[in-house]
Amino acid sequence: MASGSRAALALGRGNGACGYKPPSQGPATAPEAAPPPAAFPSRLCCRGRSGAAMRGQHRCVPRACAAGGQDGGSHGAELLGRRLGAAVPSSGVSDRHDVPVLISEDTVISQPAKILNFLRKQRYNADYELSAKQGADTLAYIALLEEKLLPALLHTFWVEAENYCSVTKPWFASRIPFPLSLYLPGKMSREALNRILLTRGGPPLYSLTEVEAQIYRDAKECLNLLSKRLGTSQFFFGNTPTTLDAFVFGFLAPVYKVCFPRVQLQEHLKQLTNLCRFCDDILTCYFKLTITGHSPSGQDTADANLQKLTQLVNKESNLIEKMDDNLRKSPQHPPRKITTLKLAAGGEESSPLNRLSP
Amino acid sequence: MSLVAEAFMNQLAAAEPWPENAALYQQLKEDQILLSDNAASLAVQAFLQMCNLPVRVVCRANAEYMSPSGKVPFIHVGNQVVSELGPIVQFVKAKGHSLSDGLDEVQKAEMKAYMELVNNMLLTAELYLQWCDDVTVEEITHPRYGSPYPWPLNRILSYQKQWEIRRKMKAIGWAGKSLEQVLEDVDQCCQALSQRLGTQPYFFNKQPTELDALVFGHLFTILTTQLITDELSEKVKNYGNLTAFCRRIEQQYFEGHDKDGSAAASARSAKRSESDPDLNKIWSQIFTPECFCLAACQMPSSCKCVTHLGVQLVELMR
Numbered sequence: 307m308a309s310g311s312r313a314a315l316a317l318g319r320g321n322g323a324c325g326y327k328p329p330s331q332g333p334a335t336a337p338e339a340a341p342p343p344a345a346f347p348s349r350l351c352c353r354g355r356s357g358a359a360m361r362g363q364h365r366c367v368p369r370a371c372a373a374g375g376q377d378g379g380s381h382g383a384e385l386l387g388r389r390l391g392a393a394v395p396s397s398g399v400s401d402r403h404d405v406p407v408l409i410s411e412d413t414v415i416s417q418p419a420k421i422l423n424f425l426r427k428q429r430y431n432a433d434y435e436l437s438a439k440q441g442a443d444t445l446a447y448i449a450l451l452e453e454k455l456l457p458a459l460l461h462t463f464w465v466e467a468e469n470y471c472s473v474t475k476p477w478f479a480s481r482i483p484f485p486l487s488l489y490l491p492g493k494m495s496r497e498a499l500n501r502i503l504l505t506r507g508g509p510p511l512y513s514l515t516e517v518e519a520q521i522y523r524d525a526k527e528c529l530n531l532l533s534k535r536l537g538t539s540q541f542f543f544g545n546t547p548t549t550l551d552a553f554v555f556g557f558l559a560p561v562y563k564v565c566f567p568r569v570q571l572q573e574h575l576k577q578l579t580n581l582c583r584f585c586d587d588i589l590t591c592y593f594k595l596t597i598t599g600h601s602p603s604g605q606d607t608a609d610a611n612l613q614k615l616t617q618l619v620n621k622e623s624n625l626i627e628k629m630d631d632n633l634r635k636s637p638q639h640p641p642r643k644i645t646t647l648k649l650a651a652g653g654e655e656s657s658p659l660n661r662l663s664p
Numbered sequence: 665m666s667l668v669a670e671a672f673m674n675q676l677a678a679a680e681p682w683p684e685n686a687a688l689y690q691q692l693k694e695d696q697i698l699l700s701d702n703a704a705s706l707a708v709q710a711f712l713q714m715c716n717l718p719v720r721v722v723c724r725a726n727a728e729y730m731s732p733s734g735k736v737p738f739i740h741v742g743n744q745v746v747s748e749l750g751p752i753v754q755f756v757k758a759k760g761h762s763l764s765d766g767l768d769e770v771q772k773a774e775m776k777a778y779m780e781l782v783n784n785m786l787l788t789a790e791l792y793l794q795w796c797d798d799v800t801v802e803e804i805t806h807p808r809y810g811s812p813y814p815w816p817l818n819r820i821l822s823y824q825k826q827w828e829i830r831r832k833m834k835a836i837g838w839a840g841k842s843l844e845q846v847l848e849d850v851d852q853c854c855q856a857l858s859q860r861l862g863t864q865p866y867f868f869n870k871q872p873t874e875l876d877a878l879v880f881g882h883l884f885t886i887l888t889t890q891l892i893t894d895e896l897s898e899k900v901k902n903y904g905n906l907t908a909f910c911r912r913i914e915q916q917y918f919e920g921h922d923k924d925g926s927a928a929a930s931a932r933s934a935k936r937s938e939s940d941p942d943l944n945k946i947w948s949q950i951f952t953p954e955c956f957c958l959a960a961c962q963m964p965s966s967c968k969c970v971t972h973l974g975v976q977l978v979e980l981m982r
Contacts, residue, residue, distance in 0.1 A: 439860055446860075454780065
């Protein structure tokens with residue numbers, strides 16, 4: 307384990323919207339150094355299992371943070387990528403309307419499994435220390451999540467009318483450019499319902515309410531199984547996180563954190579305290595989020611910048627005052643009316659600037 | 665079904681012991697049943713054998729339509745009809761027989777996870793191969809699926825089923841996969857199963873569980889069914905412990921049964937299998953479909969089939 311390098315993955319999230327603030331910098335030792343993307347320039351230092359600190363330039367469309375888009379575990383894959391590599395969000399939407407999307411230099415990769423393969427080829431791998439049996443267990447549990455938990459997740463986000471209209475649709479529509487924002491959320495909702503009905507909706511379940519009851523029952527059973535498997539350990543395979551932890555986190559975190567009007571799955575999850583602790587651990591370690599949801603590093607930089615600007619303005623105004631004093635005292639020029647500059651501490655920078663400009 | 669209905673059914677199930685005349689329904693073994701259905705049916709048969717519960721296998725052309733969930737196999741026990749392995753396991757448990765009682769909570773979670781893995785990857789790959797690979801569809805699936813029905817019903821039914829399966833594949837994201845990717849997924853799944861099995865006799869060491877039955881059903885069917893190419897069975901054959909596992913379960917639970925219940929008979933290949941040429945030759949000589957119609961035989965006077973022997977005998981007696 308590379309204790310020397312720092313896995314700094316800061317993720318600012320304001321008000322549940324998928325906006326990311328630039329995180330703090332890390333040591334630069336990467337061989338690849340592409341120029342930062344224009345929209346949200348961020349660089350993240352990451353730690354691979356091999357111990358080398360590498361910086362990669364990857365842009366990752368953040369929309370997967372809600373319910374894993376169309377594929378389950380996409381959020382988890384994105385998080386694993388973010389944990390091991392540099393994942394920088396951009397505000398654009400990919401042409402294929404597919405989330406998550408990893409855009410690295412020129413390649414566009416769009417599904418969780420493929421993203422993980424790509425990261426593995428770039429030598430970011432969380433599973434070096436797992437035995438063969440544990441690797442097999444990973445695959446099995448991921449299949450369990452996709453079969454049992456994903457339909458309920460899709461239902462909570464996209465099919466449940468209140469949730470969809472009040473949370474999911476505005477959230478997604480706010481990040482998609484105008485003409486598509488009217489069409490894409492509806493399309494994703496229809497696809498989710500389609501998927502649920504096709505995979506779970508056959509006889510003897512004939513109405514949507516019966517299907518819903520069944521999928522929520524399955525999801526609760528799946529959560530119970532995960533809780534039993536996790537037990538009291540910190541991660542699923544000991545003390546270090548692996549791919550399975552990323553996938554489980556990816557499925558659980560949206561259920562746990564997003565505030566929905568209809569929350570039966572969230573209530574069940576909150577009763578399983580070890581899973582909640584697991585999510586919180588990962589959020590604090592890898593996403594530097596406090597429980598309230600504000601990113602402290604993001605706020606700090608903004609505050610620091612503001613403070614610096616105010617100090618600069620104050621210094622300039624003091625200088626000007628001194629100059630005016632000198633001029634007044636000198637006998638050659640008649641006394642001038644001096645406008646005293648009053649600056650509130652930490653106040654708006656626009657008015658002093660206006661006053662300062664000639 | 666709702667919780668209330670399920671509890672009611674469990675209570676009904678618990679009321680009576682397992683009868684002697686329990687029946688398992690599946691499609692026609694020789695001509696109609698497909699790879700995925702055969703795997704499911706074999707899994708249920710293996711499970712019931714492991715629980716020591718007698719059941720006789722009944723082959724009906726309309727088994728799929730008789731089933732309460734539309735999927736084969738289903739069992740008819742007393743007054744109740746239960747389909748698919750999951751509900752059958754619960755039904756049998758309500759009757760007081762269970763294979764997984766000895767497992768602790770973590771192991772039960774693992775078992776369920778591995779069963780989902782098999783369903784998610786192996787079953788979906790089988791469905792893909794049967795219904796989305798054009799060559800296989802044309803040559804094997806369509807002829808077999810519609811074989812009990814006259815034209816044009818056979819074509820209509822098989823196109824309908826194909827459309828339904830393709831829709832499902834598209835919804836779960838498998839429609840865009842190529843055959844190589846699907847085979848790679850199968851390989852990954854087999855690797856996971858092989859690593860989990862290791863050198864143990866069963867997945868949870870000493871006693872077989874429903875996971876063993878399910879894995880046996882799928883792997884045995886893949887190994888013994890002849891498709892257009894052998895790629896699928898080659899993927900499984902790469903893992904020696906899996907083939908040994910299949911052989912072991914077959915010997916232990918299916919040996920000594922007659923054709924109706926045995927795994928070997930129910931896993932007869934889509935085309936004639938190469939495993940027992942003499943028996944096949946004799947069998948094919950005694951009964952050929954062409955001769956049965958009495959119109960398609962190439963050499964009626966010297967044909968040795970039962971039909972023509974009968975005709976020849978009659979002629980001799982005149």
